[in-house]
Amino acid sequence: MDLGASNIAALSAPNPHRLSSKVVREDEPVLVAAAKSGDAAAFEELVNRYERKIFRLTMNITRNREDAEDAMQDAFMKAYSHLNNFQEDSRFYTWLVRIAANEALMRLRKRRPNQFSLDEPVEGEDDLMPREIQDWGPSPEQRFAQSEMHKILDQVIDQLDPDFRTVFVLRDIEELSTEETAAALGISVPAVKSRLLRARLKLRQKLDRYMRDRKAN
């Protein structure tokens, strides 16, 4: 693969998706203030705004529709009950994500207790180095029908260790910053970075198998 210097530099860039303006509309603080003072319609508007994203989050963490629904519902109920505890120096959406992620993780731990250790996940460097590296060729994702790609991604993310998957979901899918992710999960910034690296490397490795098979066919 031959990339010029300017093209190499293009590989390193802040994620343009990760801008708060994409998620937070200007009237959010007004709605939050109204909801805090007892305006139920304002809170419902906040629910309408974020319910799809919160369901996607709880689905991605729990990998189970029933648990995802329960986690989403309990997250909104808790947000409503504890709205006065919300400090407006952070984003309402981030606060909501934090509640929803914890509700989802609680259910995942109940359903799959063996996937969680009491200690921090093992984060040694030995298994990190990619093996048998091969180019995927141009537009590899276009070799798959959309439904087929969704199925593959579903299988691939399902196989990821829950601790790594949760960080990947918050950072890359829900577009939280490293600091927001650390705060949401109660872990350090270096732990977020370490888990994100492992999640991305593992997902790349798992996708690699499908890409190579399709390239060979």
Added chain:
Amino acid sequence: MNCRHLILEVSNYIDGEVDAALRQEIEEHLKDCPDCMVVVIQMKLTVEIFCDNQVVELPQDVRSRLHEALQRRIRNPGS
């Protein structure tokens, strides 16, 4: 900079979260190491593929139950 060091920084690199000196070291390495270049490109592509294919829909029955529960809570805040 060697391959192991680059792999440890690849995630920060694609997020644009490395300082100028480290970024330069990484890019110097990438010019001469096709394997690391492939890994960087594939990691970036992996993130993009997942972001572009997120189609979890909120089913209507799930949404209805959420709003019914919310209405109950609003009517009976102590429940």
